[in-house]
Amino acid sequence: MELADLGFDSWFQKKQEESPRPECGVARITRVDRDRYLIRNEVCELPAEPAGKLLFSTESSQHLPCVGDWVFVQYQNDRSRAVIHELFPRKTFLRRKTAGIKIDFQMIASNVDAAFIIQSCDFNFNLRRMERYLVMAKEGLVEPIILLSKSDLVDKSDLEKMKEAIAREVKGVRAAAFSNTTPDGVDTVRQMLEQGKTYCLLGSSGVGKTTLLNQLLGRDAFETNPVREKDGRGRHTTAYRQLTVLENRSLVIDTPGMRELGMIADEESIDDSFSDIFELATKCRFNDCTHTVEAGCAILKAVQDGGIDEGRYRNYIKLMKESAFHQSSYAERRKKDKQFGRTVKAAVTQKRKGL
Ligand SMILES: Nc1nc2c(ncn2[C@@H]2O[C@H](COP(=O)(O)OP(=O)(O)OP(=O)(O)O)[C@@H](O)[C@H]2O)c(=O)[nH]1
Numbered sequence: 001m002e003l004a005d006l007g008f009d010s011w012f013q014k015k016q017e018e019s020p021r022p023e024c025g026v027a028r029i030t031r032v033d034r035d036r037y038l039i040r041n042e043v044c045e046l047p048a049e050p051a052g053k054l055l056f057s058t059e060s061s062q063h064l065p066c067v068g069d070w071v072f073v074q075y076q077n078d079r080s081r082a083v084i085h086e087l088f089p090r091k092t093f094l095r096r097k098t099a100g101i102k103i104d105f106q107m108i109a110s111n112v113d114a115a116f117i118i119q120s121c122d123f124n125f126n127l128r129r130m131e132r133y134l135v136m137a138k139e140g141l142v143e144p145i146i147l148l149s150k151s152d153l154v155d156k157s158d159l160e161k162m163k164e165a166i167a168r169e170v171k172g173v174r175a176a177a178f179s180n181t182t183p184d185g186v187d188t189v190r191q192m193l194e195q196g197k198t199y200c201l202l203g204s205s206g207v208g209k210t211t212l213l214n215q216l217l218g219r220d221a222f223e224t225n226p227v228r229e230k231d232g233r234g235r236h237t238t239a240y241r242q243l244t245v246l247e248n249r250s251l252v253i254d255t256p257g258m259r260e261l262g263m264i265a266d267e268e269s270i271d272d273s274f275s276d277i278f279e280l281a282t283k284c285r286f287n288d289c290t291h292t293v294e295a296g297c298a299i300l301k302a303v304q305d306g307g308i309d310e311g312r313y314r315n316y317i318k319l320m321k322e323s324a325f326h327q328s329s330y331a332e333r334r335k336k337d338k339q340f341g342r343t344v345k346a347a348v349t350q351k352r353k354g355l
C-alpha cells in the first residue's frame with residue numbers, strides 16, 4: 001500500500017515539500033481512543049503517542065491529532081511504536097463546539113472528502129438536525145451527502161415525503177435512502193465511494209453507521225447493537241473514531257453517535273419553516289392537542305383545507321416526535337406558543353380599536 005492509497009495527495013505532498021522533516025516518516029492517524037492513537041503507514045498499523053512538545057504546546061484539544069490527520073512520526077527501535085511530532089495542516093475538517101463557557105472545539109475528523117450525514121427513516125429524521133450537520137460540513141470544507149438509513153422500516157410514500165422535504169430544504173446536495181438489510185441498499189452507498197478518498201459517517205447513535213461499514217467491508221468487523229424499541233435510540237456502541245480501508249481502496253471513518261440533546265435544545269427560536277404551524281397550534285381546542293386525531297385541531301383543519309401542505313404537516317409531526325426535541329422543550333414551546341398567540345391577539349385587538 002502506498003500513502004496515496006491512504007489519501008496522501010498532491011496537496012499534502014506540497015505541504016511536505018514546503019516544510020520537510022527528513023528525520024521523520026509520514027503516517028495517517030487511523031484511530032483515536034481518548035489519548036491512545038493508532039497510525040497507518042505504507043506497511044502497517046501501529047500504536048503511537050504524541051511527543052511531549054506537541055502535547056504541551058497546544059492550548060486547545062483541537063490542535064492535537066485527530067482521526068484522519070497526516071502526521072510526522074519517528075519510529076522507536078523495533079518500529080512497533082511511534083512518536084507523533086507534528087501535524088500536517090488540515091485540508092478539511094469536521095468539528096463541533098464543546099459545551100462550556102469558553103469557545104472551544106472538539107475535532108471529529110480531518111481530511112475528509114465527504115461526510116455521510118445519516119438519519120434513520122423511522123425515528124431519527126429531523127430537518128433541523130440535518131441542517132446542523134450541513135453547517136458543520138460546510139464550515140470544514142467537507143462535501144455533505146445526506147443518507148436516510150433503514151428505508152426498510154417505512155413505507156414508500158413516507159420515504160418519498162422525506163426525500164421531498166430534503167429537496168425543499170437543501171439544494172445541490174447529494175441525497176439517497178438505503179437499507180442495510182439489502183445488498184442493493186448498500187450498493188447505493190458503495191457506488192459513491194472513490195478510491196483514495198476519505199468518507200466520514202456522522203449521525204445519532206443507532207442510525208446504522210457501523211452496520212453500514214460492516215456491510216461495505218463484507219464482514220462483521222465492528223460491534224453493533226440493537227436500538228431501544230420504544231424510541232429507536234441507539235446505545236452508543238461505537239466508542240472511538242476509526243478509519244478503515246475498504247477493498248475498493250476508499251477510506252471510511254466511523255464515529256460514535258453524537259449526543260445531540262444540547263445541540264437541539266440550545267436553539268431557542270422556533271424553526272422558521274414551521275412557524276405558521278406553531279402559530280396555528282395555539283388555536284386548537286385542547287391545550288394538550290397532539291394535532292393528530294383531535295376534534296377542533298386547527299392544524300388538522302388547515303391540512304384538510306389545503307392551507308398547510310400535507311408533507312410539511314407530516315414533517316412537523318415527525319419533528320415533534322423526535323424525542324430530544326419532544327422531551328426537552330415541547331412543554332416550553334407550547335407555553336411560548338400560547339404567549340405568542342396572546343401577543344398576536346392583543347396586537348390585533350389594538351389594531352381594531354385603532355390604538
Ligand atoms: N431495519 C434496519 N435495521 C438496521 C439498519 N441498519 C442498522 N440497523 C440496526 O440498527 C441497530 C444499530 O446499528 P449500529 O450500526 O450499531 O448503529 P450506529 O449508528 O453505529 O450506532 P452507535 O455506534 O451507537 O453510534 C443495529 O441493531 C442494526 O442491526 C437498516 O438499514 N434497517
Ligand SMILES: [Mg+2]
Nearest residue numbers: 209210237238
Ligand atoms: Mg456504531
Ligand SMILES: [Zn+2]
Nearest residue numbers: 284289291297
Ligand atoms: Zn391541534
